[in-house]
Amino acid sequence: MSSSNSPEVxxxxxxxxxxxxxxxxxxxxxxxxxxxxxxxDSLGLIDFMFKVEDELGVDMPDSRTPLLTLADVYAEIAKATPRAVKG
Amino acid sequence: MRQVCITGIGIVSPIGHDLAAFSASLQAGKSGIRLLDNQPASRSPRVAGVVDLDLSQFYTPSQISLLDRVSLLALIAAKQAVASANEKTLEAPPMLQAGVYLGTGIGGIKSLETAFEEHFLRDGKRIKPLTVVQAMNNAPAGHVAMEIGCHGPSLTFSTACSSSAIAIGEAYRAIKHGYIDCALAGGAEALLTTGTIDAWEALRTLAIPDLANPSASCKPFSLNRTGLVLAEGAAIIVLESLDSARRRNAPVLAMLSGYGAKTDATHITKPDADGQTATMRAALADAGLNPSDIGYLNAHGTATLAGDVVETNAVKQVFGNQAFALPVSSTKSMHGHVMGATGAVEFVAALCAMINNFLPPTINLAEPDPACDLDYVANSARPVDGLKHVMSNSFAFGGSNACLIASRASKPL
Structure with a gap:
């Protein structure tokens, strides 16, 4: 995740x-x-994670980690990397 | 074999967002066809039959995000149908074991087109994760089954323009032969996307918009017709065995008395009078009726140059000299061609004619094509007394033809 964003923010x-x-x-x-x-539900969460990528301009890893709690969701999103800009 | 009746009707169309509004528009000869907004600047003006309904009245933003428009329209129609079928008594069986039989031509194409556009224009790797479940053709049937709670078979028919007529006919057969007691049957289509319209234009079958009066762009059987007008919508009916309807004291709106399904097996797009004739005859035989018993025919009547003449000739083959006395209309002149949902929409139009005692018109018919010489109920609806049997034709690309016949319920229940 971008260093300009603290976990709290x-x-x-x-x-x-x-x-x-x-x-x-x-x-x-x-x-x-x-x-x-x-x-x-699971589909709603998948759709949400896709929107998060767009909103934050990041790419999330292709993970199969079960996301059971919001803490899991936050941790997964924290692994995202800034989206590469196409040249 | 059991008798099959219609106990509920739901419809969301360019000429009305419920049954009462739809019937009133048919009776008034009102068009729901208009110029499309927000088209790419590179395209010339386009017309379509649009469902101008604010979906946020019915769904949360999250639901709208998760479902394709075709499923959202199907759900509205299904809920209306169940509500009109005395739903309190439907909660237990028969609805628990009901089947869902829906037709759609191209399913969730809006989701597919949007996702592919973003996908290929961006990095070619990322794609909206719900694309598969939004776009799949059986999504509307799946969502309807979940929303209403139907655990019988859930089937999707995709036979282009006859999809929902086939869906209704197959549900009717399943009830008639005792496989199920009840079904939600019909279809939904939401295909007004730029890519889909481009593809139809490339096929040179779409009407050239009447820029002086865009709402009059669809002109079936008219000398100056130029093609069909695409439309969106959904129509779903509750079909039930007569015994089941009687057990729960349901309103019997009409009987579904005949269904014919035949294939041209001649050409992938060109209509065939012999195939259409065989289809209408099969429906009449199934209903045990003679051609002279039919009081109104809702034609397929797409307003293509070839289609209207071929269907006129097929009607003459089936009805003989009586063809000239038979009121035949194309309600597509008002609601447009709802593709996979059009068979269901037009079957509902035929039901409206029988239930509300009027003949729906073919509007925009100032000067008939000499090759189209039947009584097309030109321009204005006509009152009619006691229609006993009505017929609805659906003829599709691929040569998949269907014909449905409804009959007046013998006595109010």
Missing amino acids: LQQKLKEMIAEEFSISIDKLTPEATVESLGI
Whole structure:
């Protein structure tokens, strides 16, 4: 992830995006909250991660890591690398 | 063999977003065809039958993001159909075991086109991850089954312009022969994308827009017709065995009494009068009716130069001299060609005629083609008393033809 974004700033940005995307109150978005308990299904999460890549201008690794909690989601996004600009 | 009835109707179309509005537009001869907005500057003006409906009234942004427009339209029509079919008594069986039989020509093409455009214009590696599940042709049927809770067979028919007529016919057969008691049957199409319209234009089958009056661009059976007008929409009906409908005291709107499906096996696009004739005769035989029993025919009537003449000739072969007394109209003149959904949309139009006692018109028919010499109910609807049997034709690229016949319910239930 870009060094200009601290983990706290990134997590706050992601919380805002999740709250808007899935119409969930931001108070419920604690790191330990499970994706399932928030009513986010697996396809919705995949679609969201794609949007995060666009929003942040990053590429995420092609991982098969199960993302069970928001902490898992944040950790996965933290592995992203800045998107290469095509010459 | 069991009798099959229609107990619910849902429709979202360019001329009405529910059954009442759709029927009123048919009766008023109102067109839903208009110039398309937001077209690339390099294209000349284009017309289409557009569903001007704000989907955010029905779905959250997240749902709109996850489903292709074709599935969103199918869901609206399915929910209307179930609501009109006395849904409280549908919650238990028969709906739990109901089948979902839907037709679509090109499924989630909007998702596919958008994803491929971004994919190839960018780095060629990244693609929207839900592209597969949005674009697949059976997505509308899957979403309808999930939303309504139908655990019977969920089948998708893709036979171009006859897809949803085939879907209705096959559901009817499954009920008639006892495989299922109830089905949601019909179709959905949402193909108004730049690439799809480009492809249809390249085939030289689309109408040249009438720039003086874009809403009059589709002119079936008219001497100055220039082709078909693409449209989007969905129509889904609840089909049920008569016994099932009686058990739950459901409203019986009409009977589905006949279905014929035949293939031209002559040419991939060129219509064939013999194939169409065989299809109409098969439906009549299935219904146990004579041609003279039919009181109204909703024609396929695409407004292509070849198609309207071939269908006129096929109607003459089937109906003989009675053809000239049979009211035949193309409601595509109003709602456009809804492709995979058009068979269902037009079957619903025929049902509206029978239930509401009017003959839907063929609008934009100032001067008929001399080769098209039937009674096309030109320009204005006509009142009619007691239609007993109505027919709807659907003839497709690939030569896949279908014909459906509905009959007035013998007594109100």
